[in-house]
Amino acid sequence: xxxxxxxGTLGKDAEIRDVGNRKAINFDVAVSMDYKNANGEKVxxxxxxxxxxxxxxxxxxKIAEFLKKGQKILLEGTxxxxxxxxxxxxxxxxxxxxxKELELIK
Numbered sequence: 001x002x003x004x005x006x007x008g009t010l011g012k013d014a015e016i017r018d019v020g021n022r023k024a025i026n027f028d029v030a031v032s033m034d035y036k037n038a039n040g041e042k043v044x045x046x047x048x049x050x051x052x053x054x055x056x057x058x059x060x061x062k063i064a065e066f067l068k069k070g071q072k073i074l075l076e077g078t079x080x081x082x083x084x085x086x087x088x089x090x091x092x093x094x095x096x097x098x099x100k101e102l103e104l105i106k
Contacts, residue, residue: 004078007074008032009072010030010068011048013027013064013068014027022055023057024053025052031049052098052099072104072105072106073105074102077100079096
């Protein structure tokens with residue numbers, strides 16, 4: 001089993017999409033990390049993680065009300081990655097997380 005735990009901040013309000021008889025709540029999470037470079041200078045790096053939480057119709061609307069831009073969250077889920085070619089021809093990759101657990105942080 002592969003599990004990922006993220007502590008981050010929502011970059012925009014969550015969006016709900018209909019997928020069959022369930023709803024997909026989509027949101028992007030910014031996760032910041034600090035490290036020191038070769039010169040000993042502190043560098044902050046931010047990774048954006050696309051996330052999806054699957055719920056029933058009633059649950060999804062209620063949950064999405066709380067997933068607003070700037071909200072700090074802690075989530076647990078299963079990661080996957082996807083590669084694609086951007087408009088300028090470079091190869092990019094995106095990390096996705098299928099969220100199993102979600103907690104709002106104050």
